[in-house]
Amino acid sequence: MKLATQIFLGFSVVIGISLTDSYVNYNLSQKVNRNTDYVAKSETIIRNSSRLHKSIIEMQSAFRGFLLTDDKAFLDSYHEGGRVIPKLFIEQRSLLLNSASQAAKLDTITKLHQEWIIYSNKLIEAKKSVKINPSLYVDLFENKLRKQVGKKINDRISLIFRAFDRAEYRLRESRRDALNHSVERTRTYSVIFLALTVFIGVLSTVYIVRLITRRIALMVNLADNISKGEFAVVKDDKNDELTSLSVSLNSMSETLDKNIKELEKRNKELNQFAYVVSHDLKAPIRGIYNVTQWIEEDLGNEVSPQMRNYLNIIPDRIKRMEDLIHGLLDYARISREKPLREKVDVNTLVKDIAELIIPEDFKIQTFGLPVLITEKIRLEQVFSNLISNAVKYSKSDVAGEIVIRCREVNQFYEFSIRDNGIGIEPQFHSKIFEIFQTLREKNAKESTGIGLAIVKKIIDDQHCTIGVESELGKGSTFVFTWPKH
Amino acid sequence: MESKNVILLVDDDELDVISVQRSLKKLDSEYELFTAYNGIEALEMLQKQVNEGVHHLPDVILLDLNMPKMNGIEFLRVIRADENLKHLKVFVMTTSGEEADRKTTEQLGISGYLIKPLNFNNNTKRSDSMDGFVQFHLRKILASKHLQ
Numbered sequence: 001m002k003l004a005t006q007i008f009l010g011f012s013v014v015i016g017i018s019l020t021d022s023y024v025n026y027n028l029s030q031k032v033n034r035n036t037d038y039v040a041k042s043e044t045i046i047r048n049s050s051r052l053h054k055s056i057i058e059m060q061s062a063f064r065g066f067l068l069t070d071d072k073a074f075l076d077s078y079h080e081g082g083r084v085i086p087k088l089f090i091e092q093r094s095l096l097l098n099s100a101s102q103a104a105k106l107d108t109i110t111k112l113h114q115e116w117i118i119y120s121n122k123l124i125e126a127k128k129s130v131k132i133n134p135s136l137y138v139d140l141f142e143n144k145l146r147k148q149v150g151k152k153i154n155d156r157i158s159l160i161f162r163a164f165d166r167a168e169y170r171l172r173e174s175r176r177d178a179l180n181h182s183v184e185r186t187r188t189y190s191v192i193f194l195a196l197t198v199f200i201g202v203l204s205t206v207y208i209v210r211l212i213t214r215r216i217a218l219m220v221n222l223a224d225n226i227s228k229g230e231f232a233v234v235k236d237d238k239n240d241e242l243t244s245l246s247v248s249l250n251s252m253s254e255t256l257d258k259n260i261k262e263l264e265k266r267n268k269e270l271n272q273f274a275y276v277v278s279h280d281l282k283a284p285i286r287g288i289y290n291v292t293q294w295i296e297e298d299l300g301n302e303v304s305p306q307m308r309n310y311l312n313i314i315p316d317r318i319k320r321m322e323d324l325i326h327g328l329l330d331y332a333r334i335s336r337e338k339p340l341r342e343k344v345d346v347n348t349l350v351k352d353i354a355e356l357i358i359p360e361d362f363k364i365q366t367f368g369l370p371v372l373i374t375e376k377i378r379l380e381q382v383f384s385n386l387i388s389n390a391v392k393y394s395k396s397d398v399a400g401e402i403v404i405r406c407r408e409v410n411q412f413y414e415f416s417i418r419d420n421g422i423g424i425e426p427q428f429h430s431k432i433f434e435i436f437q438t439l440r441e442k443n444a445k446e447s448t449g450i451g452l453a454i455v456k457k458i459i460d461d462q463h464c465t466i467g468v469e470s471e472l473g474k475g476s477t478f479v480f481t482w483p484k485h
Numbered sequence: 486m487e488s489k490n491v492i493l494l495v496d497d498d499e500l501d502v503i504s505v506q507r508s509l510k511k512l513d514s515e516y517e518l519f520t521a522y523n524g525i526e527a528l529e530m531l532q533k534q535v536n537e538g539v540h541h542l543p544d545v546i547l548l549d550l551n552m553p554k555m556n557g558i559e560f561l562r563v564i565r566a567d568e569n570l571k572h573l574k575v576f577v578m579t580t581s582g583e584e585a586d587r588k589t590t591e592q593l594g595i596s597g598y599l600i601k602p603l604n605f606n607n608n609t610k611r612s613d614s615m616d617g618f619v620q621f622h623l624r625k626i627l628a629s630k631h632l633q
Contacts, residue, residue: 279580283498283580286601287500290503291500294507
């Protein structure tokens, strides 16, 4: 499966859960709102009921007060009840549309109250006209009031009110329970969904991160190995975006491996070739030299001066050939052999070389040459070639002088070898490091054109640099770097 | 009674043969020199001498390594495996500076490993030239024979 698909799937699941969570929460909150409304409505009904009941009782009290005291002030309160109570009935009735049993109770109360109003109105009217018609009042008083007709109605009203309130209280309690329950459920669902979202989110993130990290680590490992020269390949049985990267890496690794092996083989062949060629070139010259010596030995004094002259040329040319072959051998050996690393006192090294190579009238000065651990033979080859060059290309009319200095540049020593010789024209500065390039005529016996090529190759092998600063007639300064370790 | 030195030179280079011949002539010593140009020729020669009697076997074999048909190492391997020839004293005289060649021949059993000089510097010591080298070592080899 593609990584993008996997990531998409992970996010989809998380988003899906969140959406479900929101939907469920929305539904639950609707229910909570509904239940809150129910509870609030119930409370209003209870409040209204008590107001209604109170108003009815007050009206009854006023009625009794008037009958007993004949004080007209009671009638104000009575009429006030008569105005307010119907409104309260209507309001309460509108709240009970969904509750048939409670509505029925209220209707009964309404009916009873109206009965009572008829009864009380009659008595009040009779009481008001008691002076005109006392018998009516007495009749009513004796037949109704004395027989507790009103009281019975009122008792029934109170009874129904109590039943009504009890029922409404029960309803309110059950609705409050439902509200609490739905709030509780909303909370539980939210926690469960949150936990689920976090769990799946974290799980899929960890899974994808681990997947990618592991795969990338494999490739980093491969790249590391490549840089160390081990051309392994990574196994990848997945089929996603990273697979194409590993496929490219693998093919790069294989190509590099193949090319480097090929290159190593070529290099080896070339070195072998150079070695064999120069080695085999020596045998015939050795023969020529031997035969020349035998001729000289056997002929002795019979040789004419002219002939001796010719015979003397042969060893000179053989010497030159030998130098060339030696140069080639040395050149081929630089990469073929890895010399021993040992402690080298460069000061001593230079003195030993100078003793062997430079003539007595030459002056050599050294400043600040270090002691280091390195491939001694290679450093020796560099110095001996550069010093012998300084000697070869010295001015014939001036006493020779060589100054060798050293300074530290980061991980390297920078050596400079300055002479007061004939110098090199700037256009030849890069050419002198190429093999077989000599600025002297061919018959000059000292110059083979290999020395500086050897120096350059040794320094290249050390991943260092060499250069020359020089002007014709003003001496030359060769500057090269060498690793400290 | 001092017997004549019998030397077998196995070398394909005619100049080396001449050099040895000239050197021996200069050394004041009784000798008899046989030459073979490769391993096969040398083996045939030795086989013939074995058939004629052990007294004729050489005191010293000077053996070159790079030769056609049968090279020095192969030759050495054959004579070291041969009951009649395995005691023979062999000096390797070669231009090969390869460490592997020296190891192999030393394991097979040799009395000396001499690398022929390839320098022709007029100024160097006499023993660095081929003639000087051959004379120097032959003198030593023959002397060691007398000391036995």
